Amino acid sequence: MDVHARRIPDATVARLPEYLRILVELAGQRIDTVSSERLAELAGVNAAKVRKDLSYLGTYGTRGVGYDVDYLLFQMRQALGVTQDWPVVVVGAGNLGRALANYAGFSDRGFPLAAVVDADEAKVGTAVGDVTVRPMSDLAEVVKAHQPVIGVIATPGAVAQLVADQLVAAGVTAILNFAPALVSVPQNISLRKVDLALELQILSFYQSHRDPGTTTRGWP
Amino acid sequence: MDVHARRIPDATVARLPEYLRILVELAGQRIDTVSSERLAELAGVNAAKVRKDLSYLGTYGTRGVGYDVDYLLFQMRQALGVTQDWPVVVVGAGNLGRALANYAGFSDRGFPLAAVVDADEAKVGTAVGDVTVRPMSDLAEVVKAHQPVIGVIATPGAVAQLVADQLVAAGVTAILNFAPALVSVPQNISLRKVDLALELQILSFYQSHRDPGTTTRGWP
DNA sequence: CAGAGCTTGTGCACAAAGTCACAAGGCCGG
DNA sequence: CCGGCCTTGTGACTTTGTGCACAAGCTCTG
Incomplete structure (x- = not known):
């Protein structure tokens, strides 16, 4: 070839x-x-x-x-590089983080959950699906054990950049960011962003602008 | 102008x-x-x-x-049409559906949760955050009560098209599809798709192809 | 009130993505 | 084994998106 x-x-x-x-x-x-x-x-x-x-x-x-x-x-x-599994580390054990961790669609398609970590002491030790939430300090260790790993940011926007920095420092080279905030990473790190509310707003736009006569918005 | x-x-x-x-x-x-x-x-x-x-x-x-x-x-x-709130109906009370329903990022940004519905009798009546899961048969009623509504599909891919049809029949004109499946809707309905595993695969691609020398992936 | 200093708004040239249409080439029936 | 039938692969063209560069125009200072 x-x-x-x-x-x-x-x-x-x-x-x-x-x-x-x-x-x-x-x-x-x-x-x-x-x-x-x-x-x-x-x-x-x-x-x-x-x-x-x-x-x-x-x-x-x-x-x-x-x-x-x-x-x-x-x-x-x-071509996609999915001939082997890519373990995923989820950072943030809030609603979104727990859902992503439990989401069968990930492991089914070659992205098994390596760990869930959270900075909040109160959440550390609680169960999320098959795993237990671990402290941020375990991040580097988890990454080393599973390399190559994809990092998933599921924290509030305010700490997203901080988390991204920690992921990079821990050796993660691919990051999927669900936090509604811009994060910047070194050139050689792959980064993608998914903002759920943003998608709804795009829908809202097209809905508001679709064929003004038939809009259901603002019914008399 | x-x-x-x-x-x-x-x-x-x-x-x-x-x-x-x-x-x-x-x-x-x-x-x-x-x-x-x-x-x-x-x-x-x-x-x-x-x-x-x-x-x-x-x-x-x-x-x-x-x-x-x-x-x-x-x-x-x-311009975006977000001067008023757009209530959201989540279909599917699995892991993803429950997470989306609980996700504060939606209501914070003008997309309050109107209801969560599920076809599974066993899930109906269970609590998800502030609301109780309702049966699919309540869909039309919920939509009528909150019009205009955005429908969120958080079901397995296999039933996504069926759910989309039901949403449209119930009067929903904007749909956000999280199921890993193609759904088609009438012209006048706005539709967007978010596939979480797909995002990871895109990352995997760029990771596999990024500067072959520095890849951590074991490529010959 | 004129001129300096910014920052917007946009024409234009280029790059990326999408579409069309058709030649190249494999397969099969007679 | 030849000619018709299909479907791929791709060159040419269209449409969409991006980025530069600069004139237009507002504000503030002297």
């Missing part, structure tokens, strides 16, 4: 996990071949886009036939 | 809530004026982009001075 793969566009990267999810589903249904058209339908995108996206991974399709589900699945996992 | 406001680009819409969050913070600190430069720094983007984004809302800045925080805050809320 050509190792020097073209750089994959960000927009494509963001879609790959979706394709992966669909391929897993198809494989589970014992479907062994899929066309870009079908894949596009399942992913809710354009067929040409699917083909272009997949072509960044290499030439894995067969003209006139489609893509071999198992083979594509393998290549996709390879 | 022109009342029939130009259509606001999607990329800009996605950034507005972030500006809103920052403006709220600034207002809380009794800061009454902010420059595009400062705002850009706080939002982690380019200053020119901030000015262009804000200019879509109208001409609210003062050259040589900057933007009046309170006034911009008001206009921003207006």
